[in-house]
Amino acid sequence: MILLPSNKPKYFKSLVLFALIVFLISFHDGIISYVTPIIMNRKYNSALIVGSILSISSFFGIFFNLFTTKFFRKKTYHFFTTRMILFSLITTVILILSPKSTWAFVIAMITWSTYYELRNYAKYDFVERFQPPRKNAESWSILTTFQSLAYMLGPALALVLIKNGVTSVLAGSLIAISLTGICFLIFQKLFGKESGDKEGKGEIKGLFSEVKLIHILAKRVWPLVLFTFALTLLDVSMWSVGILYSEQLRMQNEIGGLFITTYGLPSILVGIITPKIYGRFGKKRTAFLFGILSGFLLLLLGVIKNTYLILGTVFIMAAVSGISFILIYATFEDFVTRLDGEGNSMVSILQITQNFAYAFGPIFFGLISRDNDFSSSFIAGGEILMLFSVLALSTIPRKIKMPHKEIAEKITRKIEDVSNDISESLEKI
Numbered sequence: 001m002i003l004l005p006s007n008k009p010k011y012f013k014s015l016v017l018f019a020l021i022v023f024l025i026s027f028h029d030g031i032i033s034y035v036t037p038i039i040m041n042r043k044y045n046s047a048l049i050v051g052s053i054l055s056i057s058s059f060f061g062i063f064f065n066l067f068t069t070k071f072f073r074k075k076t077y078h079f080f081t082t083r084m085i086l087f088s089l090i091t092t093v094i095l096i097l098s099p100k101s102t103w104a105f106v107i108a109m110i111t112w113s114t115y116y117e118l119r120n121y122a123k124y125d126f127v128e129r130f131q132p133p134r135k136n137a138e139s140w141s142i143l144t145t146f147q148s149l150a151y152m153l154g155p156a157l158a159l160v161l162i163k164n165g166v167t168s169v170l171a172g173s174l175i176a177i178s179l180t181g182i183c184f185l186i187f188q189k190l191f192g193k194e195s196g197d198k199e200g201k202g203e204i205k206g207l208f209s210e211v212k213l214i215h216i217l218a219k220r221v222w223p224l225v226l227f228t229f230a231l232t233l234l235d236v237s238m239w240s241v242g243i244l245y246s247e248q249l250r251m252q253n254e255i256g257g258l259f260i261t262t263y264g265l266p267s268i269l270v271g272i273i274t275p276k277i278y279g280r281f282g283k284k285r286t287a288f289l290f291g292i293l294s295g296f297l298l299l300l301l302g303v304i305k306n307t308y309l310i311l312g313t314v315f316i317m318a319a320v321s322g323i324s325f326i327l328i329y330a331t332f333e334d335f336v337t338r339l340d341g342e343g344n345s346m347v348s349i350l351q352i353t354q355n356f357a358y359a360f361g362p363i364f365f366g367l368i369s370r371d372n373d374f375s376s377s378f379i380a381g382g383e384i385l386m387l388f389s390v391l392a393l394s395t396i397p398r399k400i401k402m403p404h405k406e407i408a409e410k411i412t413r414k415i416e417d418v419s420n421d422i423s424e425s426l427e428k429i
Helices: 010-044 047-071 075-096 102-129 135-166 166-194 209-221 224-240 240-251 252-265 265-278 282-301 307-368 376-397 404-428
Strands: none
Touching: 010 047, 010 075, 010 166, 010 209, 010 240, 047 307, 075 102, 075 166, 075 376, 102 135, 102 307, 135 166, 135 265, 135 282, 135 307, 209 252, 224 240, 224 252, 224 282, 224 307, 224 376, 240 252, 240 307, 252 307, 265 307, 282 307, 282 376, 282 404, 307 376
């Protein structure tokens, strides 16, 4: 393919094309993320109600992650990507056909959550299958750069198109979905046969068994879990009350409407510099240090009033928090690689953690911002992130050992239980 770099290894070419797929679906998601709160706020005129409805997607996401690890734990990027495209299409169609129905909003939140979670599983499986383990940080830098760039451009396009009506905005999202499907077909033609794209034949786990496995893993990474939760709250504040705050700023000064676009702007630089800055302290500690700075800047955002200073602060905050996100994703990818067949359970821990933040965050920030005082939301989010960053930095070991022995013993006990059940059934016969 002409657009792919000819002098690069094949794994890098696959990364660029898959990053383009991530870009396009995230471009669509950026449009949906921008326009959906506006559509809802026009109907309800309440940050609390809008935040509560938005939270449905994340509450469902928690359930969906457990469902995925129970039934889809051996599925591949191909399975996740095709379903991602399908559910993204369903979400947009629902918003087009029923833009003012509460039940339509609820169903759209469920389908939105589904394709969002599928995208993340697809990314982790892609990196594990196509990229050398030593390239985990670089791979996630590129994927995150493309994704963040999409979240900058998507809302910017929505801001322009919304002057022509909501339908025009959603039409842009349909075009992005169509291009995603075309690029994935090209990807499969070029790289699909060489990916080892075979689903595992592992048994479907019971829900209790899967929850227990996640509990075993979570005990080893709990500082990362708390930090990821707090870091995600920063992102939640931007994509919930931040959208409404952007509209408020735009009413005061036209340039204030670029609030969300500015939040996505540093992604172009962050992906380039991140692989070069964590060598001294390691991925985890570097992420925590930048998390402290991100929290301070979010807190500062709630204090300053000048529109230009606000946009400058958002830009810097997005850059440093973006570095933290990339390093956390790369850290979890390292765990996925080390866990072999149980990697999706580690992905589920990350996804469930972020879903809790996306579930409770909009409600939390909505309660604080009931009188449209969005600054108090930013201050609270900044304080939480600073606190959890310091906690993680002071408690995390330099190297986290994966509980291979505990997992192996659990699996052995499971096999023994199944064997005993079969024996008892045969004796009854």
